[in-house]
Amino acid sequence: MTVAVIQFPGSNCEYETLNALHEVGLEADVVAWNSAISLLDSYKGFILPGGFSFQDRVRAGVVSSKLPILNFIKDKASQGLPILGICNGCQILAESGILPDYDHGASMEMGLAPNMNQESYHGFVCDWVYVKIKYPQASLFTRYFDDSDILPIQINHGEGNFKFYNKEVVQSSQATQFVYCDEEGDVSLSYPVNPNGSDLNMAGLCNQAGNVLAMMPHPERGMFWYHIPRYLHHHLSQKRRDDNLLAGPWQKLFESLRDYIKETY
Template sequence: MNSAVIVFPGSNCDRDVAVTLADVTGRAPVMHWHGDPDLPDDLDLIVIPGGFSHGDYLRCGAMAAHAAAMAGVRRAADRGVAILGICNGFQVLCESHLLPGALMRNRDLRFICRDVHLRVETTDTMFTAGYAPAQVIRLPIAHHDGNYVADLPTQCALEDEDRIVFRYCDAGGKVTETANPNGSLDNIAGILSESRTVLGLMPHPERLADPRLGGTDGRALFVSVMEALS
């Protein structure tokens, strides 16, 4: 599987993703600088990593959405290349209109950095086929703007089309307001595009993809993509 990680000024999870991709696929990803519009033609997966692209000036992901490389990402998405946006990458995908909705300030207006529980809402995706339906997993979050919002038609479309991939929940899998760390609409933690080839999520699967990191719940996401695309 050929993959690339888009690197912006302020990205700080690009190397984490690269290590995980190399470990899972046996092949190091291309580290693609944001100023270069010409991505390799043979890519199977493009990852937009977490961090603080362009220092989060204007809005999180707003400046990165206009980077030269994002034109290449859009063209790749149109061809059906798998796109994964993690945390700031999710924000960039929304700002680029590759995913609907927006990520706003957390409900309590504070940066949150801790592990959370997620319920896998659908396994009918190349990203989650390796999980069990309704499986509860643990992943870290680290964000100030993870409060997902969308208008009612978008919310209904996401629900009706089985495009809500992860929801924040408690350890028993119950979706509650208490388990919602940031005020996100309907406890949404990750969503798919209409094509089901673009996934954005706020939690960091790459940070729990190796036993040495304290857990492997995130590894199945990368294995799922590799198996789907290999």
């Protein structure tokens, strides 16, 4: 066994994620949240996929974050195994306290609030946005990217608004971070460049060790160029017109995970 995609009640992106893993040659399974530890122990990486676990009751991700499997995930994270949380998986990791660990290695207060457009509630957002990656070489997931890359990616969430207790600590960290930008790579705090009001335009972030990544956008939906909409005013959209079976901008994330597992285990 190689990678387990953890299925919570209400997950809805587990099979898209599974397909992305299979596409790069990784062995992977969808595994229920209440599976035996003896089964989970056989895997070398874990992905918490998107969806609406437990119907987002109370707030997104909080119920799942209290399940026994999150204690298991915390242990595996501390052992250096790859852990990826996408959208609802990002929310679960945030609620669990695994991320961020920027304050001298200790957990720091962070939450994901409802989407905001300036000062008003913005509701659920389903759209394509752009991100760039700060310090990509600091994470096993992003080492094949460059900090000059401007990457289209899909978002689908109602509570993706990163809020930090201490923004200065986050800004000074050299851990990998995903930042919302426009198609030229410029960062603006205003909508639509920042689609949900996130502090520091944050779209995702890694722990200091680089083995745990929590991101609100969906990399599994950018595996091929045919995933990228033609209407985006971006040079990458032209690649779809030229050959839509080419590897998409986010295939490198899953390839990097694959190569790390092969190198390490």
